[in-house]
Amino acid sequence: MRVVLLLLAALSLSAQNYIGSNACKVCHADVWKNFYKNPHFKSIASGKEEPKNTGCESCHGPGQAHAKLPSKSTIVAFSELKSKQVLDACLRCHNEALSRANIRRSSHTLNDVVCSNCHSIHKSPVPKFLLARNQTDLCYTCHQNVRSQFSMPFKHRVNEGFMSCTDCHNPHGGFAPTWRMASRPRMVDQALANEEPCLKCHSEKRGPFVFEHATVRVDGCEGCHQPHGSMNSRLLRRPVVFTLCLECHNGAGNFGRQGAGVATQTPTHNMADPRYQNCTTCHVRIHGSNSDPFFFR
Numbered sequence: 001m002r003v004v005l006l007l008l009a010a011l012s013l014s015a016q017n018y019i020g021s022n023a024c025k026v027c028h029a030d031v032w033k034n035f036y037k038n039p040h041f042k043s044i045a046s047g048k049e050e051p052k053n054t055g056c057e058s059c060h061g062p063g064q065a066h067a068k069l070p071s072k073s074t075i076v077a078f079s080e081l082k083s084k085q086v087l088d089a090c091l092r093c094h095n096e097a098l099s100r101a102n103i104r105r106s107s108h109t110l111n112d113v114v115c116s117n118c119h120s121i122h123k124s125p126v127p128k129f130l131l132a133r134n135q136t137d138l139c140y141t142c143h144q145n146v147r148s149q150f151s152m153p154f155k156h157r158v159n160e161g162f163m164s165c166t167d168c169h170n171p172h173g174g175f176a177p178t179w180r181m182a183s184r185p186r187m188v189d190q191a192l193a194n195e196e197p198c199l200k201c202h203s204e205k206r207g208p209f210v211f212e213h214a215t216v217r218v219d220g221c222e223g224c225h226q227p228h229g230s231m232n233s234r235l236l237r238r239p240v241v242f243t244l245c246l247e248c249h250n251g252a253g254n255f256g257r258q259g260a261g262v263a264t265q266t267p268t269h270n271m272a273d274p275r276y277q278n279c280t281t282c283h284v285r286i287h288g289s290n291s292d293p294f295f296f297r
């Protein structure tokens with residue numbers, strides 16, 4: 001019986017502390033005026049949520065004391081919060097989806113870049129996701145060097161607006177990938193079945209092939225390509241194709257040496273002969289082949 005009474009007392013106390021979003025209108029007309037467009041308005045519109053999950057107070061906490069004595073210290077004022085507190089306040093509701101992105105261990109979270117650095121609840125200038133700026137500009141505010149990578153002669157057209165960072169990255173984080181021995185995830189998003197995001201658009205490059213070029217699967221596309229932009233055609237890491245290939249196929253055995261003279265050396269791949277320098281004129285299916293172990297077709 002006592003427990004029930006205490007419970008009732010606690011309930012009525014907290015119910016009293018919450019005064020409803022209408023009460024904020026008088027003094028915060030600016031914020032209120034636009035709030036009907038906010039996805040968080042749904043809780044007010046439906047009227048089905050508990051007070052602590054409804055409208056203004058779902059983020060700013062119970063408003064009674066604040067309405068009586070308006071000040072930053074009587075309300076949850078995000079301008080006063082530490083980044084960890086912002087994270088927790090938002091994850092109270094957004095935990096499920098964002099934990100799937102491993103948000104607490106993302107490089108952003110670990111470097112104190114949290115929700116309110118990228119999202120603007122009340123003043124978002126873009127139509128989607130309450131972003132603080134349009135996405136590309138948002139990312140460039142902190143990643144200046146990446147802008148120049150996307151201005152190189154060969155590049156994915158991000159600056160032109162045909163693609164965005166989130167086609168390849170999840171800014172909320174990501175799990176260890178299955179390529180590159182699970183190292184350096186770089187918050188790179190994953191396509192279906194834990195593959196590199198590149199395969200969302202270039203699916204034919206990963207097969208499955210009867211004859212795989214092992215490095216495509218093991219080291220990933222970045223073994224040979226610069227994902228953002230490059231001085232070299234095809235976004236390659238090296239200006240001349242054979243220098244790229246020779247990083248791995250680097251003369252073990254007889255490879256690449258002058259063919260003449262010694263019986264065990266093949267006459268092919270004489271690097272002094274220009275014919276052999278353009279590796280992909282013969283090994284055309286460089287990403288893998290269904291018919292030839294040397295990727296000729």
Ligand code: HEC
Binds near residue numbers: 019025
């Ligand atoms: C009687 C007027 C009044 C009412 C009602 C009122 N506020 Fe305020 N509020 C203020 C004033 C004045 C300030 C500025 C305090 C300061 O700058 O020190 C303020 C500050 C705030 C801040 C902090 C802003 C910042 O800079 O971080 C938040 C958040 C806030 N109010 C939310 C609410 C919410 C939510 C409600 C409704 C539950 C509400 N207020 C109701 C007058 C009011």
Ligand code: HEC
Binds near residue numbers: 122
């Ligand atoms: C989803 C969480 C959330 C909800 C719901 C919410 N706010 Fe805010 N509010 C914030 C955050 C975060 C900030 C800090 C500024 C920012 O990031 O946009 C903020 C800032 C403010 C400020 C400071 C002035 C400003 O514009 O920065 C006031 C006042 C305020 N909110 C009032 C309200 C009122 C009134 C409501 C209901 C109509 C409301 N808030 C609903 C999260 C919320």
Ligand code: HEC
Binds near residue numbers: 086090093129130
């Ligand atoms: C009380 C629960 C709750 C809290 C706290 C909360 N949100 Fe939300 N949020 C929601 C709901 C519900 C939606 C609407 C989802 C929908 O449209 O189906 C939403 C939508 C959003 C969206 C837009 C998604 C879209 O598809 O456009 C963003 C961005 C967002 N929230 C960010 C935040 C941030 C940042 C905070 C912390 C300042 C926060 N939320 C706090 C419940 C919450």
Ligand code: HEC
Binds near residue numbers: 108116172
């Ligand atoms: C580094 C910037 C950044 C940070 C930090 C960030 N977000 Fe986002 N968020 C984005 C971008 C960009 C999108 C749009 C994604 C897209 O276009 O697909 C987004 C989308 C969303 C969405 C809607 C789509 C979805 O993925 O569910 C929600 C909800 C959301 N963010 C909530 C949050 C919350 C809550 C936090 C903090 C716990 C947070 N975000 C931290 C950049 C960020």
Ligand code: HEC
Binds near residue numbers: 140164165167168227
């Ligand atoms: C085509 C896919 C793709 C797009 C689009 C993309 N990235 Fe990347 N990004 C990657 C990959 C893959 C890596 C990992 C490269 C590595 O580790 O070798 C990476 C690495 C990074 C890194 C860490 C390494 C570094 O160079 O500092 C940052 C920061 C980054 N990207 C930011 C961005 C931003 C900001 C955008 C949008 C303006 C963007 N990326 C668009 C694929 C992409």
Ligand code: HEC
Binds near residue numbers: 113117139140169
């Ligand atoms: C408020 C500043 C800020 C904003 C905005 C921001 N970042 Fe970052 N980002 C950082 C910091 C700090 C780091 C960690 C240090 C580093 O690697 O440079 C980081 C790291 C990264 C990394 C490398 C991850 C790794 O594990 O090495 C990628 C990729 C990235 N950000 C992408 C993005 C994208 C995409 C956006 C836009 C949606 C974005 N960032 C917006 C500050 C920011």
Ligand code: HEC
Binds near residue numbers: 155162197198221235
């Ligand atoms: C959202 C779709 C998309 C994603 C994801 C994507 N790409 Fe691309 N990629 C394109 C398009 C479209 C082009 C054509 C070039 C243009 O935009 O002008 C292209 C061009 C290229 C080229 C140069 C082709 C040429 O003919 O010069 C390479 C190499 C490449 N991508 C590799 C990658 C790698 C590696 C990744 C992952 C890190 C990736 N792409 C992710 C869409 C994508």
Ligand code: HEC
Binds near residue numbers: 196216
């Ligand atoms: C072993 C090095 C290597 C790896 C790993 C690699 N590529 Fe390539 N890729 C090349 C070379 C070399 C070319 C240029 C072929 C040519 O010029 O004929 C190329 C060309 C391309 C092209 C443009 C021309 C075309 O054939 O459509 C795309 C797109 C591409 N690669 C995507 C990818 C993707 C996606 C991955 C990861 C799944 C990947 N590459 C992994 C070496 C590689």
Ligand code: HEC
Binds near residue numbers: 293
């Ligand atoms: C990052 C390392 C790496 C790079 C760069 C690379 N390869 Fe490979 N390549 C491999 C590995 C590993 C195998 C598998 C070797 C094995 O199974 O013994 C392989 C296999 C091959 C094969 C099949 C024959 C065989 O020995 O199995 C050919 C042909 C080949 N590579 C050509 C090329 C060409 C041409 C390039 C340049 C466009 C290139 N490779 C770039 C690592 C690489």
Ligand code: HEC
Binds near residue numbers: 278
């Ligand atoms: C003129 C056509 C041609 C060119 C150009 C060419 N190859 Fe080959 N490559 C072949 C032939 C034919 C074989 C099969 C040799 C055999 O049967 O042993 C082969 C086999 C290979 C093999 C597997 C066997 C081995 O010796 O390890 C690798 C790896 C290889 N080539 C890499 C390269 C690289 C790297 C380049 C560029 C520097 C290149 N190839 C240029 C025709 C060519």
